[in-house]
Amino acid sequence: MNAARGGRDGEAGGEPPRRRGERRGPDLAPQPVAAEESSGLPDPETEAEVEEAFEDLDVDAPRVGIVMGSKSDMPAMEAASAELEKREIRHEVRVMSAHREPDVVADYARNAHMRGLRVIIAGAGLAAALPGVVAAHTNLPVIGVPLTSGNSVAGGLDALLAISQMPPGVPVACVGVNSARNAAVLAAQIIDP
Numbered sequence: 001m002n003a004a005r006g007g008r009d010g011e012a013g014g015e016p017p018r019r020r021g022e023r024r025g026p027d028l029a030p031q032p033v034a035a036e037e038s039s040g041l042p043d044p045e046t047e048a049e050v051e052e053a054f055e056d057l058d059v060d061a062p063r064v065g066i067v068m069g070s071k072s073d074m075p076a077m078e079a080a081s082a083e084l085e086k087r088e089i090r091h092e093v094r095v096m097s098a099h100r101e102p103d104v105v106a107d108y109a110r111n112a113h114m115r116g117l118r119v120i121i122a123g124a125g126l127a128a129a130l131p132g133v134v135a136a137h138t139n140l141p142v143i144g145v146p147l148t149s150g151n152s153v154a155g156g157l158d159a160l161l162a163i164s165q166m167p168p169g170v171p172v173a174c175v176g177v178n179s180a181r182n183a184a185v186l187a188a189q190i191i192d193p
């Protein structure tokens with residue numbers, strides 16, 4: 001790509017008038033391209049360096065991602081959004097189900113760090129896999145919010161256990177049932193202790 005762009009730039013900026021491509025003369029011979037421009041090798045900067053550079057820029061990237069397994073979780077999860085709003089912490093809200101849209105969840109979690117997110121709050125009810133699945137795909141801290149829903153067992157005990165009983169090495173911080181506001185307070189403390 002660089003080589004092609006360099007060639008066109010050379011024609012446009014050079015002294016000779018533009019000619020049809022068919023007429024190949026010595027004056028239209030391909031311009032030499034600097035080796036470093038055309039190597040095609042990946043940029044040597046590490047992910048950490050790129051992120052550091054991005055942090056210096058005052059962009060409007062959200063710092064906290066709030067995700068939930070269903071639209072029906074929105075009323076309970078709005079408390080997290082309201083708390084972050086109050087604290088003027090940039091955040092985004094997404095609905096994605098670990099069981100119904102597993103690929104969407106995986107993509108979101110894998111890209112979260114590079115997008116500038118620093119904490120993810122994940123709320124779900126029933127077999128609440130969302131926080132754990134997010135944690136499986138990112139090293140960002142994940143705060144799980146167990147939610148009650150229509151078919152909950154024991155008022156949300158099912159989700160509480162699903163979220164808190166993570167296997168060793170893949171932690172999820174778990175707040176109380178329907179405690180979305182506490183999740184936001186914790187997220188704020190993680191971002192700015």
Ligand code: AIR
Nearest residue numbers: 069070072097099124125127128149
């Ligand atoms: N859920 C959705 N996908 C996986 C799970 N565990 C949860 C939602 C919601 C409950 O199932 O987080 O709390 C019921 O979802 P719905 O969409 O049927 O209202």
